[in-house]
Amino acid sequence: MxxxxxxxxxxxxxxxxxxxxxxxxxxxxxxxxxxxxxxxxxxxxxxxxxxxxxxxxxxxxxxxxxxxxxxxxxxxxxxxxxxxxxxxxxxxxxxxxTGALDEVVVDRARATARVGAGVQWGTLGAALDGTGMVALAGSNPDPTVVGLLLGGGVSWFTRKHGFTANSVVSVDLVDATGTLVHVTRTSDPDLFWAVRGGGGDFGIVVAAELALFPASEIYGGQLMWPVEHLVPVLRAFREVTATAPDELSVWAHVLHFPPLPDFPEPLRGRSFVSVALTHLGTAAAAERLLAPLRAAAPVEMDLLGPVTPGTLGDVAGEPTDPMPGLETSALLRDLDDEAIAGLAATVSDPRTCPLTIVQIRHLGGAFAHEHPGHGATSPVTEPFQLFALGVPAVPELAEAIPHGFAALHAALAHVEAGHRLPNFLADGDATASAYRPEVLERLRQIKAERDPDGVIRSNKPVLG
Ligand SMILES: Cc1cc2nc3c(=O)[nH]c(=O)nc-3n(C[C@H](O)[C@H](O)[C@H](O)COP(=O)(O)OP(=O)(O)OC[C@H]3O[C@@H](n4cnc5c(N)ncnc54)[C@H](O)[C@@H]3O)c2cc1C
Structure with a gap:
């Protein structure tokens, strides 16, 4: 082609x-x-x-x-x-x-899916229902498959199967000369390496083919407690994640729901600590692993149950409609008692720290794996990622949210690693903070060779 x-x-x-x-x-x-x-x-x-x-x-x-x-x-x-x-x-x-590039072809025999560059995760998930297979999807059903994989892709299943980018079999892209090329491991090893994690700097991708993974049964959803239980729940989260098998992904949250009529009564105007999780396996096995969380404090809302690829996007309950948002992230070397106490002191009260979501994702497992066949992803040895989102619905919040971020980072400064994951870089974060120096250097060389005039612009330029 x-x-x-x-x-x-x-x-x-x-x-x-x-x-x-x-x-x-x-x-x-x-x-x-x-x-x-x-x-x-x-x-x-x-x-x-x-x-x-x-x-x-x-x-x-x-x-x-x-x-x-x-x-x-x-x-x-x-x-x-x-x-x-x-x-x-x-x-x-x-x-x-690229919304019109909406092709979705699931090849059950080869365990692959080919998607156009406009296909959203929710659409691919629905197409996989009933196949007994999953793709390495992130938390939100609205972003595109291609948009996520180009930046590496942190999936519910990365602990078990690695970054989404490393599940890519081929991409079709229009390169910086305006040439449509089919890129595989053997056709163009450098370009194939760069697009698997290096971002959108190397061509306009029109389609990608991804490997699928067996998932005959998925259990997941959320458990929610009033935010007053933050400390015991985060300690139990730490205990569960310390020995979790790679099939289990658990993320902890502090959630503040505004007092607006859009939110249902049990949530409106209230604050919660929650865990969202997926388990590639049975409910019974998952529940055994989750016992410390259930024992930490009385659960107010139990939203756990069977999950399919098509309902995976509901697990974290993230917004899907367009909205204003400010973000920050950090990789964390630990979640020690000081960090938990710092979180409790900083983010429990939305009147003093107006962050809608503060999330701690458990990493580990295949996040840390390194393989010569991988793309431009850097293995991650830190066990946790912090991500926080504020919604600047009014101008005062646009000023207050960055102060909230600063307080959050100050509370966790002793465990922050100083670098981030590419897909979680916020506006203003340096691309260099998300790649190992040798990975960034190779990305820059490939960019200089393939696109010396800077025809293609990424949202996270490797030369920026
Ligand atoms: C609440 C929240 C949760 C998130 N959860 C996750 C998560 O679980 N896992 C994860 O990995 N990330 C996550 N992210 C980050 C986000 O999903 C990714 O950054 C993803 O890129 C967004 O997809 P999109 O389709 O909206 O991309 P866009 O914002 O539309 O595009 C992002 C960039 O990707 C490149 N790009 C996209 N499509 C193409 C193409 N066809 N050709 C060339 N370049 C292209 C371009 O550089 C483009 O500017 C999250 C973000 C938020 C705010």
Whole structure:
């Protein structure tokens, strides 16, 4: 599958939108046109990104035409399928929405799934219901499969099966010359390595093929307690995770629900400590492992039960509608008593620390595995990841949330590792903080060789 480009790079002062419009079937929206605000706004609606124009591609040929136009007109091109991870570094780009690339083909015999670049995790999950297999899905059903895997991909099942990126069998992408290529381990080892974790800097991916894994039974959901029980629940979380088999993934949360009518009565205006979990195995085996959590304090809401690939996106109960959000993350070397006491003192009261979600994900297992066949993912030896989200619904919160983040990091400073996972970099975090130096160096070399003019722009540029 190869289409050769015949464009020559040159830069013009004013983008020739008419030429692009004439070359594509999809809808192109530029800043002076009706619909611009909706077109440019990402899922995280508060990020004020200002692309040069937005193209909702109709098909793969549109992606080829868009990249060739970008080469010829000196305008960088970026993909942003959903915008869960928007960045102002995408300002000035031709921004591609890939929703129309919606192919999903599940090959049960080969245990693979091929997905177009617009396919969301919830859609792939639903397609896997009844197959007895899972893909390495993250927590939210709304982001795209391709958007997640390009940044490595932290899945419910990474402890057992590794990063989502390392389950990739092939990708089809339009490279920085406007050439559509099918990339596999043998066809182009460097490019195949780079796209598996190195982000969206190496081409516009139009489809990917992923390995599937057996999962005849999945048990999961959430247990919730009033936030007053934070300390005993986090101690029990630490106890459970210390000996958890790789089939069990448990994440702890502090959740503050605003006093708004959108939230059901038992949650509205209240604060909880919760654990969300998946277990690749039976309910009985999971319950034996969870005994310390059930003994920690009386559970107020028990939402555990059978999970299918199609309902996996409900386990963590994350929002799926577009919303404003500010994020922060850190890898944690430990969750000692000082860290638990610091969390209790800092994040229990939303009036003093207005963070909607504070999450501690248990890592371990295959997170730490290293294999020469892996992509541009760096093994993670830290046992936990901190992630926090604040919702700046009003301007005062936009000011207060960063103070909340600062207090949270101060409380955990003695266990923070100083680096992060690529998919959890917040706007302003350096890409370099998410890769080992030798991984970043190889990514930069490949970027310089394949895209010396910077035609393709990632939301986390490896040269940034
Ligand atoms: C509440 C919350 C929970 C999260 N949970 C997880 C989780 O469990 N696991 C995890 O790994 N991450 C998680 N993330 C991070 C997020 O899911 C990823 O960053 C993912 O990239 C977002 O997907 P998207 O489709 O919205 O990507 P977008 O924000 O639309 O795009 C992100 C970037 O990916 C690249 N990209 C996307 N598609 C293409 C393409 N077709 N070709 C080339 N480049 C492309 C581009 O550089 C683009 O700018 C979470 C984030 C939040 C806010």
């Amino acid at each position: 190869t289409t050769t480009a015949s464009t020559t790079a040159s830069t013009t002062a004013t983008p020739d939108w008419a030429a692009l419009r004439g070359a594509v079937r999809g809808r192109l929206v530029s800043p002076d046109e009706p619909g611009w605000e909706a077109a440019r706004t990402p899922w995280l609606v508060n990020v004020p990104q200002q692309p040069a124009a937005v193209l909702e591609v109709a098909d793969v040929e549109d992606v080829v035409a868009a990249v060739r136009w970008a080469v010829a007109h000196g305008v960088p091109v970026a993909a942003q399928p959903r915008g869960h991870a928007p960045r102002t570094v995408l300002d000035g780009t031709l921004l591609l929405r």
